[in-house]
Amino acid sequence: MRFLLAAVLVVVGSTSPAFAGPDWHAGLDVRIDQGAHPVRVTGGLTFGNVDTWLVLDPMIVTDGQHDLDLLAAWCPCGPGGWGLLGGWRTTTIGIEDGTQFQQKLILGVTAPLPRLGPIQARWAFELATLVVKHGAGLPTEAIGFSQGRDFIDLVNFGMFVTFELGSRRDAK
Amino acid sequence: MRSRALLVLALAACDRPTPLVVCHNANCAEPVNPEADDTIEAMRESLALESDGRPTIDGMELDSILRDADNACLFAHDFDQLNPAPAIESANELAAFFARTGPISYGDRPFRIELELKASTSDVPLKRHTPEQRMIHAQCAWELYSILSESASANGRTIEVFFASFSPELLAALVASRPEITLAPVAYSALQGIPKPLDAETRPLDDYGGLPITAVEVHSQWFSDAQYEAIRSRDLELGFFMFSATAETFAQVEQFQPTMVVTSEATLFRRWIAW
Numbered sequence: 001m002r003f004l005l006a007a008v009l010v011v012v013g014s015t016s017p018a019f020a021g022p023d024w025h026a027g028l029d030v031r032i033d034q035g036a037h038p039v040r041v042t043g044g045l046t047f048g049n050v051d052t053w054l055v056l057d058p059m060i061v062t063d064g065q066h067d068l069d070l071l072a073a074w075c076p077c078g079p080g081g082w083g084l085l086g087g088w089r090t091t092t093i094g095i096e097d098g099t100q101f102q103q104k105l106i107l108g109v110t111a112p113l114p115r116l117g118p119i120q121a122r123w124a125f126e127l128a129t130l131v132v133k134h135g136a137g138l139p140t141e142a143i144g145f146s147q148g149r150d151f152i153d154l155v156n157f158g159m160f161v162t163f164e165l166g167s168r169r170d171a172k
Numbered sequence: 173m174r175s176r177a178l179l180v181l182a183l184a185a186c187d188r189p190t191p192l193v194v195c196h197n198a199n200c201a202e203p204v205n206p207e208a209d210d211t212i213e214a215m216r217e218s219l220a221l222e223s224d225g226r227p228t229i230d231g232m233e234l235d236s237i238l239r240d241a242d243n244a245c246l247f248a249h250d251f252d253q254l255n256p257a258p259a260i261e262s263a264n265e266l267a268a269f270f271a272r273t274g275p276i277s278y279g280d281r282p283f284r285i286e287l288e289l290k291a292s293t294s295d296v297p298l299k300r301h302t303p304e305q306r307m308i309h310a311q312c313a314w315e316l317y318s319i320l321s322e323s324a325s326a327n328g329r330t331i332e333v334f335f336a337s338f339s340p341e342l343l344a345a346l347v348a349s350r351p352e353i354t355l356a357p358v359a360y361s362a363l364q365g366i367p368k369p370l371d372a373e374t375r376p377l378d379d380y381g382g383l384p385i386t387a388v389e390v391h392s393q394w395f396s397d398a399q400y401e402a403i404r405s406r407d408l409e410l411g412f413f414m415f416s417a418t419a420e421t422f423a424q425v426e427q428f429q430p431t432m433v434v435t436s437e438a439t440l441f442r443r444w445i446a447w
Contacts, residue, residue, distance in 0.1 A: 034419070139202045141204055152415060154416055
């Protein structure tokens with residue numbers, strides 16, 4: 001309860017002109033491809049031209065899979081503009097007697113979409129490369145490049161859109 | 173009462189599909205190692221996999237190549253494979269497996285054998301079969317079938333054999349050279365992988381017109397809704413093949429519910445299904 005109260009105070013306080021900390025944003029991460037679950041919860045902070053996101057996956061309850069993203073975008077034209085995206089996705093897949101972890105490097109681009117009232121929308125295109133998978137007592141498998149069959153399934157493209165509320169009011 | 177019924181329905185909806193787990197390229201023991209595809213050693217290791225005291229797999233895919241230089245019928249995936257075994261050795265190995273004590277597959281369904289006939293006879297330069305080579309390759313495949321079906325019959329095993337190819341012309345040669353008497357069920361399936369222009373192998377389903385295909389095996393991550401509709405509208409069975417299963421692979425299996433997955437990770441898939 002105390003944690004919740006503190007969180008509310010931080011959120012409310014960050015919207016006041018007197019708050020000197022980074023801007024915050026939080027909302028939904030939505031996609032239609034199979035790279036991760038279609039609807040996840042996202043939130044992050046903006047530090048100058050660098051935006052960050054932590055994406056959590058409540059849809060784990062549907063199939064035992066969780067897609068956790070830690071992403072950052074460098075926006076050379078200023079906060080809220082287009083940017084180069086990078087980050088990491090850890091997918092945990094529930095299997096009999098254990099969990100397999102699939103670790104992916106995420107590279108891509110992101111750009112703002114027209115604002116929907118208080119909602120900031122962003123589009124992103126990603127190249128997700130499965131670097132290593134491990135866990136559940138199965139042998140660890142890392143990506144290789146000696147022939148096409150080594151990596152053809154491990155490199156995938158995806159797109160997603162975020163819809164967020166936030167403290168910044170000047171998004172482009 | 174109503175909420176309990178809804179909960180039961182929701183949980184039932186979350187059940188994972190239960191496709192047949194077929195061993196890709198006779199090489200499905202983890203970790204994925206494509207260099208060992210279609211080798212006798214990998215095949216033995218794959219056949220020895222066990223889950224819950226039974227074989228992990230429900231079937232096996234065996235590839236055959238007809239080498240242009242000498243018309244040799246080989247157990248191989250690529251032309252640069254070192255010292256490929258004659259194709260007949262792969263059938264002999266699987267036939268010997270049928271004589272083992274105990275079950276030969278995880279489930280109680282017939283052991284599924286996918287005999288893939290590779291569509292080219294050379295890769296540099298790329299060569300396709302001549303009409304004569306198509307008949308030689310088809311006869312080789314029927315010889316493998318004969319070894320497998322006779323062993324299954326002698327050992328009281330139930331099997332089904334699917335001849336699969338990216339080449340409708342090769343399937344036509346198989347149909348034309350089919351023996352009058354067959355001991356085990358025979359079926360034909362089209363293969364579709366990475367689309368043109370990225371890869372030259374995949375042909376449209378219309379090219380298989382007039383052939384008695386009953387199944388289409390596609391790459392799980394290079395599969396479109398239009399392909400799915402084409403397969404379903406022809407009332408054909410859907411199978412997925414893949415090299416390394418990712419979250420995308422599992423999502424595709426959940427969405428499209430293929431009859432079988434042809435995987436290089438049999439244990440992972442078996443445990444994913446059993447979750």
